[in-house]
Amino acid sequence: MIKDITIGQYFPGKSVIHRLDPRMKLLLTTLYIVMLFVADGFLGLAAGFIFLLFAFFISRIPLTLMIKSIKPIIPIMIFTGILNILFIDTGTVLFEWWAVKITTGGLKTSAFMIIRIICLICGTSLLTYTTSPIMLTDAIERVLSPLKKIKLPVHELAMMMTIALRFIPTLIEETDKIMSAQKARGADFETGSLINRAKALVPVLIPLFVSAFRRAEELALAMECRCYHGGEGRTRMKQLSLGVNDYAALGITVAFLVLVIVVNIFTVI
Amino acid sequence: MSVIKTENISYIYSDGTPFRKVAVDNVNIEINEGELVGVIGHTGSGKSTLIQHFNGLLKPSEGKVFIDSEELWADKSRLKAIRCKVGLVFQYPEYQLFEETVYKDIAFGPKNMGLDDAEIDKRIRDTARLVGISEEMLGKSPFELSGGQKRRVAIAGVMAMEPKVLILDEPTAGLDPKGRNQILSLIKEYHEEKGNTVLLVSHSMEDVAKVATKILVMNSGRLFCYDTPDEVFRRAKELEEIGLAVPQITRVFNRLKAEGISVPDNVYTVDRAEEVLLSMLKQGGEADD
Numbered sequence: 001m002i003k004d005i006t007i008g009q010y011f012p013g014k015s016v017i018h019r020l021d022p023r024m025k026l027l028l029t030t031l032y033i034v035m036l037f038v039a040d041g042f043l044g045l046a047a048g049f050i051f052l053l054f055a056f057f058i059s060r061i062p063l064t065l066m067i068k069s070i071k072p073i074i075p076i077m078i079f080t081g082i083l084n085i086l087f088i089d090t091g092t093v094l095f096e097w098w099a100v101k102i103t104t105g106g107l108k109t110s111a112f113m114i115i116r117i118i119c120l121i122c123g124t125s126l127l128t129y130t131t132s133p134i135m136l137t138d139a140i141e142r143v144l145s146p147l148k149k150i151k152l153p154v155h156e157l158a159m160m161m162t163i164a165l166r167f168i169p170t171l172i173e174e175t176d177k178i179m180s181a182q183k184a185r186g187a188d189f190e191t192g193s194l195i196n197r198a199k200a201l202v203p204v205l206i207p208l209f210v211s212a213f214r215r216a217e218e219l220a221l222a223m224e225c226r227c228y229h230g231g232e233g234r235t236r237m238k239q240l241s242l243g244v245n246d247y248a249a250l251g252i253t254v255a256f257l258v259l260v261i262v263v264n265i266f267t268v269i
Numbered sequence: 270m271s272v273i274k275t276e277n278i279s280y281i282y283s284d285g286t287p288f289r290k291v292a293v294d295n296v297n298i299e300i301n302e303g304e305l306v307g308v309i310g311h312t313g314s315g316k317s318t319l320i321q322h323f324n325g326l327l328k329p330s331e332g333k334v335f336i337d338s339e340e341l342w343a344d345k346s347r348l349k350a351i352r353c354k355v356g357l358v359f360q361y362p363e364y365q366l367f368e369e370t371v372y373k374d375i376a377f378g379p380k381n382m383g384l385d386d387a388e389i390d391k392r393i394r395d396t397a398r399l400v401g402i403s404e405e406m407l408g409k410s411p412f413e414l415s416g417g418q419k420r421r422v423a424i425a426g427v428m429a430m431e432p433k434v435l436i437l438d439e440p441t442a443g444l445d446p447k448g449r450n451q452i453l454s455l456i457k458e459y460h461e462e463k464g465n466t467v468l469l470v471s472h473s474m475e476d477v478a479k480v481a482t483k484i485l486v487m488n489s490g491r492l493f494c495y496d497t498p499d500e501v502f503r504r505a506k507e508l509e510e511i512g513l514a515v516p517q518i519t520r521v522f523n524r525l526k527a528e529g530i531s532v533p534d535n536v537y538t539v540d541r542a543e544e545v546l547l548s549m550l551k552q553g554g555e556a557d558d
Binding site: 180 | 285286287321324326349352353356357358359362364365366367377378381382412426427430
């Protein structure tokens, strides 16, 4: 149940997408998001969607994983869809009753929004599926490094992010374990009123916090024992470098972005 | 009468992803009431996964589990009752302590069973005595105790539910020899006093040899054997092949036998070895042939 959360869940592989420089992947994902927001018609969105399918296909991520990543945002999608249907009253009226008015414009916009959300989530999930969290924070650190000039502790922020990401699976596992242990003692998390269920979480949360603090202390001690003293003068084991693949991927993405802009201009005319 | 029975159970982790792993592979087993079973296997041999099937924490990917001839997962609403019948103490159980006082923490399980206060109080005092927790300790915060004490409190928390079957997953892990012996002897005492079925998971043959009446050996997800200690330790060669060693003292005796000295081959604790050697010395000469 709790293990189904896919945030930051890396799906190991050796595809071209997996091997791209993480900085480039960050940039490409940004461009892709821009692409989705620049598109103001179904045609532009279709271009973005094709780009996604293309990237998804060469990454060899199983379709079930992608569907799994959409699942948690279904409520948001339904909410946006309904809001758009109800509050946009352009186009021809299809149905009217009391204050509810459904129009072709509303339906169109809500379909457009839902597709856009799906594309957004799938695209960004593709980034986290194909990039290990360590690589990702590494890339973020490198991308943000110019901000060191204005005294922003970039390295420390990246280290905090790495540690946080690194401990998500550990904490999830721990939660699972503690829940199992309390279930074995007859705790019940699935039935009862909302208040009772919230109360039932106390025997899980307290041990979880205690162990999180214990882990933090142990980790800090271990880091200090290995002479960790911040980012100054630190070298890396894996140097990031941009290769032919990266530039090719950038080229293709920019081409798609241009395509979307061109499509926009033509549909306006 | 078997209290735990499994029919061809298998359990697969993360099916359909590259992390797919068969943790339990087609296991058939019948455990009779009143046994003290030592469950042995390498790290990752599936022993921890297997025992979580016995109280319905894990649902087998295939196969069926019966507790007291009742099929698990046939009726989900019965799971809670089953979990009270089959008490499971996890690895490092001290990490599950959460209450303000030791007393309240031990009360957590019995309270969930819906017992009345007088009965709960009686059970707490009973188990506290059994595991060696003093009256004064009952009022303390569990977080103030030492590692070994915490462990005993956590075990008491499950024992107080008076389960028909008590399963302990590596109860001696991370303890010093003194703490290990304390835990082992309290398990033995509990078994003798209550006559309940106890499953003791461990990777230490020495620990298991000290207390078990039956031994269950797991090897890479499969059931390797389930038999009396005599029968299991007789297969010393096979056990070594799967990376498990028979107790040191048994190895010594096996060597003695290989050297042509006639010694019994059911020696797997130091106490028993002492007994055997002393009687041989008294009779004299027997060891010479």
